[in-house]
Amino acid sequence: MQPSKKTLVIGATPKPERYAYIATEMLHDFGHEVVPYGVKKxxxxxxxxxxxxxxxxxxxxxxxxxxxxxxxxxxxQILALKPKRIIFNPGTENSVLDEKATAENIQTLDACTLVLLRTNQY
Known part of the structure; x- marks a missing residue:
């Protein structure tokens, strides 16, 4: 198992059919510390x-x-946290944020968190 990577999930929701919900559970199941952030309580x-x-x-x-x-x-706010990387899941790709992050030496990935976890590439 890979070392735990503390992850902020932006767009978290209490709806179990949503990918952010599934990703939060899966990150936990794979041993990562996870912090879900969203507008819905x-x-x-x-x-x-x-x-x-x-x-x-x-x-x-x-x-x-x-x-x-x-x-x-x-x-x-995202850049101020100085994460090692930002994952743009399908539908969230953003060239402006990608460029800003890259300028701050933050790695960016256009990828699916669920696939990265399942293929041991997270």
Whole structure:
């Protein structure tokens, strides 16, 4: 098993059919510390979805489940966390944030968190 990578899931939701929900559970199942953040109040398993930005925490990875238009309001906050990498899941690809992150030496991936986990590439 790979070392745990603390991950912020942006776009978390209490709806079990949504990929952000599934990713949060799967990250946990694969032994990663996970912090779900979203606008909807609720839980994902034992995790409470944060509705306030976790500015005081450090993350290895940020995985995005919000569209590029919604991401615009988070550029500064995401970059201020200084994660090692940002994963743009399908539908979240964003060249502007990608360029900003790359300029800050943050690795970016256009990939699916679920696939990365299942193929042991996370």
């Amino acid at each position: 609720g839980n994902i398993g034992d995790y409470t979805i944060l509705n306030e930005w976790p500015a005081d925490q450090q993350f290895d990875t940020i995985t995005l489940y919000i569209n590029p238009t919604l991401q615009e309001g988070f550029y500064e």
